[in-house]
Amino acid sequence: MKVRITKDYALIIVDVQYDSMPGGALPVPDGDRVVPVLNKYIKIFTEKGAQIVASRDWHPENHSSFKEYGGIWPSHCVQNTHGAMFHSDLQLPENTYIVSKATHPDKDAYSAFSGTDLAAYLKEKNIKRVFIGGLATDYCVKATVLDAIKEGFCTFFLEDASKGVDVNKGDVDRAIDEMLEHGGIKLTISDII
Ligand code: VGL
Ligand code: ZN
Numbered sequence: 001m002k003v004r005i006t007k008d009y010a011l012i013i014v015d016v017q018y019d020s021m022p023g024g025a026l027p028v029p030d031g032d033r034v035v036p037v038l039n040k041y042i043k044i045f046t047e048k049g050a051q052i053v054a055s056r057d058w059h060p061e062n063h064s065s066f067k068e069y070g071g072i073w074p075s076h077c078v079q080n081t082h083g084a085m086f087h088s089d090l091q092l093p094e095n096t097y098i099v100s101k102a103t104h105p106d107k108d109a110y111s112a113f114s115g116t117d118l119a120a121y122l123k124e125k126n127i128k129r130v131f132i133g134g135l136a137t138d139y140c141v142k143a144t145v146l147d148a149i150k151e152g153f154c155t156f157f158l159e160d161a162s163k164g165v166d167v168n169k170g171d172v173d174r175a176i177d178e179m180l181e182h183g184g185i186k187l188t189i190s191d192i193i
Contacts (some may be wrong), residue, residue, distance in 0.1 A: 002187075003156070004193050007049035010127045011041055012148070013162035014055050014134030014141045014162075017089050019083035028136045028163050032087065037161045038133060039091045039187055046093050051127060053064055054092055055112035055134075055144070058084060058100035079103070096123060111143035121153045129154040131187065133161030138175040145179045160188040167175050 018068040019025040021032050045052055053135040057077035065071035077084040086092060091187035092119065099116045108113050130153045132145050141162050157179050180186060 001187070002193050003187065003191055005044055005048040005050055007051075008053070008127055009045070009048075009129045009131065010051040010053055010122055010125075012053045012055065012112060012118075012130050012132045012144060013038055013042075013043040013092075014053070014132060014144050015057050015077075015136075016087050016134050017056055017077055017083065018085055018087060019057075019076040020135040021087060022100060025074050025083050026185050028165055030094065031135050032050070032060065033161050034134060034161050035087050035089045036165055036187065037158075039089070040130070041161055041192070042091055042093065044192055045131075050092055051097060051122075051125060052095070052136060053097045053099060053112070053118065053122075055089075055099040055101055055116075055118075056084060056086065057109075057140070058103050060103065060105050062107075063102065064104050064106050065102070069105070071108075104159075111138045111147040112140070113147035115142065119147075122151075122153065127153070129156065129160055130155045133158030135163060137162040137164030138166065138171040139164075142175040142179060145184050146182055149182050149184060155184050156187045157184045158188070159186050 061078045066075045
Protein backbone atom coordinates (compact mmCIF):
# COMPACT_ATOMS: atom_id res chain seq x y z
CA MET A 1 0.00 0.00 0.00
CA LYS A 2 1.18 3.54 -0.73
CA VAL A 3 0.01 6.52 1.32
CA ARG A 4 0.82 10.08 0.32
CA ILE A 5 1.16 12.29 3.39
CA THR A 6 -0.68 15.62 3.37
CA LYS A 7 -1.03 18.46 5.85
CA ASP A 8 -4.41 17.09 7.00
CA TYR A 9 -2.68 14.15 8.70
CA ALA A 10 -1.02 13.75 12.07
CA LEU A 11 1.84 11.60 13.32
CA ILE A 12 1.23 10.55 16.94
CA ILE A 13 4.35 9.40 18.80
CA VAL A 14 3.46 7.49 21.97
CA ASP A 15 5.57 7.61 25.15
CA VAL A 16 9.12 7.69 23.75
CA GLN A 17 10.51 8.56 27.19
CA TYR A 18 13.59 7.38 29.06
CA ASP A 19 11.66 5.23 31.54
CA SER A 20 10.35 3.22 28.56
CA MET A 21 13.90 2.59 27.31
CA PRO A 22 16.27 -0.25 28.23
CA GLY A 23 17.64 0.74 31.67
CA GLY A 24 14.52 2.78 32.49
CA ALA A 25 11.99 2.13 35.25
CA LEU A 26 9.48 0.41 32.95
CA PRO A 27 11.66 -0.69 30.06
CA VAL A 28 10.52 -1.93 26.68
CA PRO A 29 13.14 -4.31 25.22
CA ASP A 30 14.85 -2.53 22.29
CA GLY A 31 12.62 0.48 22.94
CA ASP A 32 15.39 2.83 21.82
CA ARG A 33 15.35 1.25 18.35
CA VAL A 34 12.14 3.08 17.48
CA VAL A 35 13.88 6.46 17.71
CA PRO A 36 15.74 6.52 14.34
CA VAL A 37 12.67 5.12 12.57
CA LEU A 38 10.40 7.73 14.15
CA ASN A 39 12.88 10.40 13.06
CA LYS A 40 12.36 9.31 9.45
CA TYR A 41 8.59 9.63 9.86
CA ILE A 42 9.02 13.01 11.57
CA LYS A 43 11.11 14.27 8.63
CA ILE A 44 8.53 13.23 6.03
CA PHE A 45 5.52 14.50 8.00
CA THR A 46 7.24 17.81 8.71
CA GLU A 47 8.18 18.28 5.05
CA LYS A 48 4.53 17.73 4.07
CA GLY A 49 3.26 20.20 6.68
CA ALA A 50 1.50 17.51 8.74
CA GLN A 51 1.06 17.84 12.51
CA ILE A 52 3.40 16.03 14.88
CA VAL A 53 1.98 14.97 18.25
CA ALA A 54 4.00 13.40 21.09
CA SER A 55 2.32 11.85 24.12
CA ARG A 56 4.04 11.36 27.42
CA ASP A 57 3.14 9.40 30.54
CA TRP A 58 3.37 12.26 33.08
CA HIS A 59 2.63 11.07 36.59
CA PRO A 60 2.60 12.87 39.92
CA GLU A 61 5.02 11.11 42.31
CA ASN A 62 2.07 9.59 44.25
CA HIS A 63 0.31 8.07 41.25
CA SER A 64 -2.09 5.21 41.94
CA SER A 65 -0.47 2.95 39.32
CA PHE A 66 2.70 2.83 41.44
CA LYS A 67 3.23 -0.12 43.80
CA GLU A 68 3.67 2.15 46.87
CA TYR A 69 0.23 3.60 46.15
CA GLY A 70 -1.67 0.37 45.48
CA GLY A 71 -0.86 -0.13 41.80
CA ILE A 72 1.13 -2.77 39.97
CA TRP A 73 3.98 -0.77 38.39
CA PRO A 74 7.25 0.55 39.80
CA SER A 75 7.37 4.33 39.98
CA HIS A 76 7.99 5.69 36.45
CA CYS A 77 7.61 8.79 34.28
CA VAL A 78 7.27 11.12 37.25
CA GLN A 79 6.70 14.70 36.09
CA ASN A 80 9.91 16.67 35.48
CA THR A 81 12.28 13.76 36.20
CA HIS A 82 14.82 12.41 33.69
CA GLY A 83 12.75 9.24 33.22
CA ALA A 84 9.81 11.29 32.01
CA MET A 85 11.84 13.18 29.38
CA PHE A 86 11.54 12.34 25.70
CA HIS A 87 14.58 10.48 24.35
CA SER A 88 16.97 13.26 23.39
CA ASP A 89 17.67 11.73 19.96
CA LEU A 90 14.01 12.07 19.03
CA GLN A 91 13.91 15.02 16.63
CA LEU A 92 10.65 16.64 17.65
CA PRO A 93 9.96 19.86 15.75
CA GLU A 94 9.25 23.02 17.71
CA ASN A 95 5.52 23.00 16.93
CA THR A 96 5.03 19.44 18.23
CA TYR A 97 1.77 19.15 20.14
CA ILE A 98 2.67 17.56 23.48
CA VAL A 99 0.00 15.54 25.25
CA SER A 100 0.56 14.74 28.93
CA LYS A 101 -1.49 11.82 30.27
CA ALA A 102 -2.21 10.22 33.65
CA THR A 103 -1.38 13.51 35.36
CA HIS A 104 -3.81 13.01 38.25
CA PRO A 105 -2.91 10.67 41.14
CA ASP A 106 -6.12 8.64 40.87
CA LYS A 107 -6.51 8.44 37.08
CA ASP A 108 -4.58 6.09 34.84
CA ALA A 109 -4.29 6.47 31.09
CA TYR A 110 -2.72 4.11 28.58
CA SER A 111 -4.16 5.94 25.59
CA ALA A 112 -3.02 9.41 24.49
CA PHE A 113 -6.75 10.22 24.10
CA SER A 114 -7.64 9.20 27.65
CA GLY A 115 -8.37 12.24 29.83
CA THR A 116 -6.66 14.59 27.34
CA ASP A 117 -7.87 17.12 24.77
CA LEU A 118 -6.15 15.30 21.88
CA ALA A 119 -9.34 14.32 20.01
CA ALA A 120 -10.70 17.88 20.23
CA TYR A 121 -7.35 19.32 19.14
CA LEU A 122 -7.13 17.07 16.06
CA LYS A 123 -10.78 17.67 15.11
CA GLU A 124 -10.35 21.41 15.51
CA LYS A 125 -7.44 21.19 13.06
CA ASN A 126 -9.62 19.12 10.70
CA ILE A 127 -7.20 16.21 10.79
CA LYS A 128 -8.64 13.09 9.16
CA ARG A 129 -5.92 10.49 9.37
CA VAL A 130 -3.58 9.62 12.20
CA PHE A 131 -0.38 7.56 12.08
CA ILE A 132 0.59 6.07 15.42
CA GLY A 133 3.83 4.54 16.65
CA GLY A 134 6.04 4.41 19.75
CA LEU A 135 5.98 2.45 23.01
CA ALA A 136 4.69 0.01 23.87
CA THR A 137 2.80 -1.77 21.09
CA ASP A 138 0.86 -4.02 23.47
CA TYR A 139 -0.07 -1.24 25.94
CA CYS A 140 -0.18 2.47 25.20
CA VAL A 141 0.19 2.26 21.41
CA LYS A 142 -2.64 -0.26 21.16
CA ALA A 143 -4.88 1.79 23.47
CA THR A 144 -4.16 4.96 21.48
CA VAL A 145 -4.90 3.24 18.15
CA LEU A 146 -8.21 1.80 19.42
CA ASP A 147 -9.30 5.19 20.81
CA ALA A 148 -8.34 6.97 17.56
CA ILE A 149 -10.57 4.54 15.67
CA LYS A 150 -13.42 5.12 18.16
CA GLU A 151 -13.02 8.87 17.68
CA GLY A 152 -13.59 8.37 13.95
CA PHE A 153 -10.08 8.92 12.63
CA CYS A 154 -8.75 6.81 9.79
CA THR A 155 -6.00 5.18 11.83
CA PHE A 156 -2.67 3.69 10.83
CA PHE A 157 -0.39 1.62 13.09
CA LEU A 158 3.31 2.15 12.32
CA GLU A 159 4.71 -1.31 12.83
CA ASP A 160 8.36 -0.47 12.24
CA ALA A 161 8.20 2.53 14.60
CA SER A 162 6.76 0.57 17.55
CA LYS A 163 8.10 -1.99 20.01
CA GLY A 164 6.18 -4.10 22.51
CA VAL A 165 6.88 -5.70 25.86
CA ASP A 166 5.46 -9.20 25.17
CA VAL A 167 5.19 -10.08 28.89
CA ASN A 168 3.27 -13.13 27.75
CA LYS A 169 4.66 -14.47 24.50
CA GLY A 170 2.29 -13.46 21.69
CA ASP A 171 1.01 -10.28 23.37
CA VAL A 172 2.42 -8.09 20.60
CA ASP A 173 0.96 -10.24 17.82
CA ARG A 174 -2.42 -10.27 19.59
CA ALA A 175 -2.30 -6.50 20.05
CA ILE A 176 -1.63 -6.03 16.33
CA ASP A 177 -4.47 -8.42 15.43
CA GLU A 178 -6.82 -6.48 17.71
CA MET A 179 -5.89 -3.14 16.13
CA LEU A 180 -6.44 -4.54 12.63
CA GLU A 181 -9.74 -6.22 13.60
CA HIS A 182 -11.03 -2.85 14.77
CA GLY A 183 -10.13 -1.19 11.47
CA GLY A 184 -6.56 -0.03 12.05
CA ILE A 185 -4.25 -0.24 9.04
CA LYS A 186 -0.69 -1.52 9.39
CA LEU A 187 2.02 0.52 7.67
CA THR A 188 5.79 0.71 7.45
CA ILE A 189 8.00 3.52 6.16
CA SER A 190 8.21 1.99 2.67
CA ASP A 191 4.44 2.55 2.31
CA ILE A 192 4.83 6.30 2.79
CA ILE A 193 5.27 8.63 -0.18
C1 VGL B 1 1.41 2.57 32.88
C2 VGL B 1 2.92 3.18 31.29
C3 VGL B 1 2.82 1.95 30.70
C4 VGL B 1 0.66 2.96 34.08
C5 VGL B 1 1.29 1.33 32.30
O1 VGL B 1 -0.27 2.24 34.45
O2 VGL B 1 1.01 3.99 34.66
N1 VGL B 1 2.23 3.47 32.37
N2 VGL B 1 2.00 1.04 31.21
ZN1 ZN C 1 2.45 5.14 33.64
